[in-house]
Amino acid sequence: MIRFENVSKVYARGARPALDQVSVDVERGEFVFLVGASGSGKSTFLSLVLREQRPTRGHVYVAGRDVANLSAWRVPTLRRQLGVVFQDFRLLQNKTVHENVAFALQVIGKPRHAIRDTVPEVLDMVGLAGKGKRMPTELSGGEQQRAAIARAIVNRPQILLADEPTGNLDPTTSLGIMRLLDRINRTGTTVVMATHDDEIVNEMRRRVVELSDGVVVRDEARGGYGEREAILPDVGASPVLDSPGSGTRAPVQTVRGV
Amino acid sequence: MRFQFVLGEVFSGLRRNTTMVVAVVLVTFVSLTFVGAAALLQAQISKLKDDWYDLVEVSVFLCPEGSVAPTCAGGEATDAQVDAVRQIIDTELTDEVSKVYFESKEQAFEAFSERYPDGYQGTQLTADDMQASLRLKLSDAEQFAVVSDVLSGRDGVEIVEDQRAVFEPLFRTLNVATLLAAGLAGVMLLAAVLLITTTIRLSAVSRRKETEIMRLVGASNLFIQLPFLLEGALAAVLGSLLAGGGLWLAVRFMVSDWLERSVDWVAYVSEVDVLRVAPLLVIMAVALAALSSFFTLNRYTRI
Ligand SMILES: Nc1ncnc2c1ncn2[C@@H]1O[C@H](COP(=O)(O)OP(=O)(O)OP(=O)(O)O)[C@@H](O)[C@H]1O
Ligand SMILES: [Mg+2]
Numbered sequence: 174m175i176r177f178e179n180v181s182k183v184y185a186r187g188a189r190p191a192l193d194q195v196s197v198d199v200e201r202g203e204f205v206f207l208v209g210a211s212g213s214g215k216s217t218f219l220s221l222v223l224r225e226q227r228p229t230r231g232h233v234y235v236a237g238r239d240v241a242n243l244s245a246w247r248v249p250t251l252r253r254q255l256g257v258v259f260q261d262f263r264l265l266q267n268k269t270v271h272e273n274v275a276f277a278l279q280v281i282g283k284p285r286h287a288i289r290d291t292v293p294e295v296l297d298m299v300g301l302a303g304k305g306k307r308m309p310t311e312l313s314g315g316e317q318q319r320a321a322i323a324r325a326i327v328n329r330p331q332i333l334l335a336d337e338p339t340g341n342l343d344p345t346t347s348l349g350i351m352r353l354l355d356r357i358n359r360t361g362t363t364v365v366m367a368t369h370d371d372e373i374v375n376e377m378r379r380r381v382v383e384l385s386d387g388v389v390v391r392d393e394a395r396g397g398y399g400e401r402e403a404i405l406p407d408v409g410a411s412p413v414l415d416s417p418g419s420g421t422r423a424p425v426q427t428v429r430g431v
Numbered sequence: 432m433r434f435q436f437v438l439g440e441v442f443s444g445l446r447r448n449t450t451m452v453v454a455v456v457l458v459t460f461v462s463l464t465f466v467g468a469a470a471l472l473q474a475q476i477s478k479l480k481d482d483w484y485d486l487v488e489v490s491v492f493l494c495p496e497g498s499v500a501p502t503c504a505g506g507e508a509t510d511a512q513v514d515a516v517r518q519i520i521d522t523e524l525t526d527e528v529s530k531v532y533f534e535s536k537e538q539a540f541e542a543f544s545e546r547y548p549d550g551y552q553g554t555q556l557t558a559d560d561m562q563a564s565l566r567l568k569l570s571d572a573e574q575f576a577v578v579s580d581v582l583s584g585r586d587g588v589e590i591v592e593d594q595r596a597v598f599e600p601l602f603r604t605l606n607v608a609t610l611l612a613a614g615l616a617g618v619m620l621l622a623a624v625l626l627i628t629t630t631i632r633l634s635a636v637s638r639r640k641e642t643e644i645m646r647l648v649g650a651s652n653l654f655i656q657l658p659f660l661l662e663g664a665l666a667a668v669l670g671s672l673l674a675g676g677g678l679w680l681a682v683r684f685m686v687s688d689w690l691e692r693s694v695d696w697v698a699y700v701s702e703v704d705v706l707r708v709a710p711l712l713v714i715m716a717v718a719l720a721a722l723s724s725f726f727t728l729n730r731y732t733r734i
Pocket of ligand 1: 184185190191209210211212213214215216217218
């Protein structure tokens, strides 16, 4: 469904590559977690799938098509097969939930009766039945993310990309969102989710692809989040935290799976 | 539904950017009024030419007694010389000249007396003070130079005169006015393009979130850009309609109602001419908007 072949992405000439020789193959119907420290290239990975960016080297295939060489006027066709959700929901604040979801269909020219039928169904599916008339500001964070997910899947995409969808939510709400994504995945939709949420990853036990400085360092079929780097460097007994040299991280030994 | 949706976007955009839209309307209004004024001036000139050039002729003045012109060394033009000139006209200038007639001194005096029955500025002239001439009606008034070339310098011809020359100062004035109007129109049109560009850009920025989502869900480029295009085009077309209306009113009240009544022997531009110019103004407005959009849209609403 998604295949990266030796993909490198360098944003600015001379800069360190955001992705470096990445090769990943995601099958139809899979659920993949994309994990890694901040700046490791997770969002870049997703934007290459969306063709918001083009790879500097290598090939990205989405649903059998070479995305990098897709001509501009075909990009909309590609994106209609993809759904995306973000950490910040990106709902239009001046539209109701219903209008937000309908918007995604309107702008690709779906007929009105189709919109009238599908939008309530999808709202129902994501657990927002009866909340279609609310404005985004009248929803909780979890509900807003459900609305965003509804918008992403209303056109029945084959692939759902999620960039830290639970990043702004508390653990309980996050769990609800994960159940929803899991349910969507079980209907046959391929889901790729970038996340920092170790609890979720450990709980779900799905395929985990870990990036580190743009390199795939782990690709595990039923993996866990892996070890976190210490938030504060272990400075031992040193009484002065910001003494010279304390900023350099102690090398962390993590056990990498296959 | 697509159409309705786009229209809805257009009007919400227009509402959000009211001041800018009003500015675009006004600037296109003023600039296209100048364009229209220039066009109408040209129409007026061609009307006058049509009207007046039919009345005027080329006069081939024949040598009078005592002329100092070198071709008149033999004194007053003889019948033989006149015949020779007529011969040349008949053979070499058949295409250019449609009619020739000879005006004798007596006929010239008659015409003169008719025009000035009380004598010209107090002098009393006789037929002998007049000059015989060949009057040529040209099939195309613009061919004067050819005719003049052929006939000047022939024996017995003192001078070849184009009566059109009388109108030249007026036409020159009208042409200068046209240039002025066109120049101002050019400057204003530039301002209009810049303003439309800015308006589209502002509109695009204020709807960045919408366009961002449209891009992500796979709306086509045309669909994303159409509202902006239409917004600019609508404002510009409104301006051009105002310009057409303004010109119509000006012609109706200043030319048809006033000028035509005070100086009635001149053919003036009429409302019909305005109606002929107005569609061009609308087309220009659309072109302006298209040009501005072309420069802006690809930068601000790219896939
Ligand atoms: N549009 C861009 N232009 C230039 N550099 C960029 C751009 N987007 C990302 N980068 C750089 O690419 C690298 C990878 O960024 P990316 O956003 O993919 O990381 P990430 O894994 O999503 O991080 P986070 O977990 O914080 O979201 C970073 O060094 C970042 O600075
Ligand atoms: Mg990111």
